[in-house]
Amino acid sequence: xxxxxxxxxxxxxxxxxxxxxxxxxxxxxxxxxxxxxxxxxxxxxxxxxxxxxxxxxxxxxxxxxxxxxxxxxxxxxxxxxxxxxxxxxxxxxxxxxxxxxxxxxxxxxxxxxxxxxxxxxxxxxxxxxxxxxxxxxxxxxxxxxxxxxxxxxxxxxxxxxxxxxxxxxxxxxxxxxxxxxxxxxxxx
Numbered sequence: 001x002x003x004x005x006x007x008x009x010x011x012x013x014x015x016x017x018x019x020x021x022x023x024x025x026x027x028x029x030x031x032x033x034x035x036x037x038x039x040x041x042x043x044x045x046x047x048x049x050x051x052x053x054x055x056x057x058x059x060x061x062x063x064x065x066x067x068x069x070x071x072x073x074x075x076x077x078x079x080x081x082x083x084x085x086x087x088x089x090x091x092x093x094x095x096x097x098x099x100x101x102x103x104x105x106x107x108x109x110x111x112x113x114x115x116x117x118x119x120x121x122x123x124x125x126x127x128x129x130x131x132x133x134x135x136x137x138x139x140x141x142x143x144x145x146x147x148x149x150x151x152x153x154x155x156x157x158x159x160x161x162x163x164x165x166x167x168x169x170x171x172x173x174x175x176x177x178x179x180x181x182x183x184x185x186x187x188x
Contacts, residue, residue, distance in 0.1 A: 006054055008096055012045045014037070014103060026071070027042055030042060030046070046071060055072065055074060056074045057069045057070070
């Protein structure tokens with residue numbers, strides 16, 4: 001799984017995440033969005049992503065004798081397929097999830113360092129809900145969520161809009177107690 005393994009690094013994942021909502025960015029523009037990453041490190045990881053065909057050069061121009069490249073996500077970059085995920089070991093999956101969640105923790109820490117933060121006013125939320133659902137019901141939920149989100153994905157920046165991130169993690173829970181709960185429901 002070449003594509004996913006190339007993303008198993010927090011810096012590379014952040015670069016790709018930065019480009020998700022943007023059409024094209026230069027390395028310097030990426031550095032403005034990721035100022036905690038040294039520029040040399042950023043160049044190295046951008047190069048790695050280009051080699052692994054996750055990023056492509058959208059434009060190259062000469063500026064004062066130097067070449068400036070503008071990058072974009074390569075066409076067809078998407079979530080891994082079921083086959084790609086199946087090919088990963090449990091350790092690789094845990095590594096991928098750890099990279100993902102550490103990025104989430106970092107993003108929340110960045111938000112908390114803002115002097116003018118107000119969780120309620122900024123519409124910040126995090127919650128966990130457990131529910132019973134069939135595979136078909138979960139699929140329908142996913143379609144409904146994506147349908148609601150699609151309209152906002154095309155929004156342009158404006159003075160009344162803030163860039164926001166929605167993060168979801170959906171996984172089954174252990175079935176311990178499932179049979180007992182089903183038996184109780186049948187008796188009721």
